[in-house]
Amino acid sequence: MQGWTSLFYKEILRFWKVSFQTVAAPVMTAVLYLLIFGHVLQDHVQVFEGVGYTAFLVPGLVMMSVLQNAFANSSSSLVQSKIMGSVVFILLTPLSHWAWFCAYVGSSVVRGLVVGLGVYIVTLFFTAPVAVAPLWIVVFAILGAALLATLGLIAGLWADKFDQMAAFQNFLIMPMTFLSGVFYSIQSLPPFWQQVSHLNPFFYMIDGFRYGFFGQSDISPWVSLGIVGAAWLAVSALAIHLLRIGYKIRH
Secondary structure (H helix, E strand, C coil): CCCHHHHHHHHHHHHHCCHHHHHHHHHHHHHHHHHHHHHHHCCCCCCCCCCCHHHHHHHHHHHHHHHHHHHHHHHHHHHHHHHHCCHHHHHCCCCCHHHHHHHHHHHHHHHHHHHHHHHHHHHCCCCCCCCCCHHHHHHHHHHHHHHHHHHHHHHHHHCCCHHHHHHHHHHHHHHHHHCCCCCCCHHHCCHHHHHHHCCCHHHHHHHHHHHHHHCCCCCCHHHHHHHHHHHHHHHHHHHHHHHHHCCCCCC
């Protein structure tokens, strides 16, 4: 594990050097969602009692930004290193697979949280949802970012070019994110689609995170925590195994 902090620092610098693209742009995208959906549906939709739709929307947008950017950071970094050939310089170091995992996942969690905090700060100009249970917010933000960062690590190891990574993101990450209850409560869906939503692990991240703001959610936050935690352990085991055998980076 010695030396993992150097790789971690390198990955932090990688996205921070282009922060206008990696931080400011996602914040702007989330604000546009808030302006459009909030303006159109504010007076027509009320999900939780006493909670306006714009306020309801904020936690979902914050968490969506955290998840998408945590995934994008680890996946794009690995794919870019493989395409440019610079991954060989990391392979020459005595870093273990655990060091790779901690550095890539840790830096991606940082990026996700920075973008999420940026989204939340900007949305305060439009509405200010009160955090009823801040600890739940922190737990789900970190755990959700870690899960997507690990998925991004797996995608980056699997993909040999940006087209493959884009397919992974467009056909898996993006649909699961948008169908996780960011813009609505699953209670408003027909019974069949409610059951389908319960198969989406992203739903539990969004629902648990939203509970931290309003103290209300579609299911118990403890159930969400257990499911998200189990999902992260499962994908972490796979990612660590792929790193240990050097999947698509040593052969």
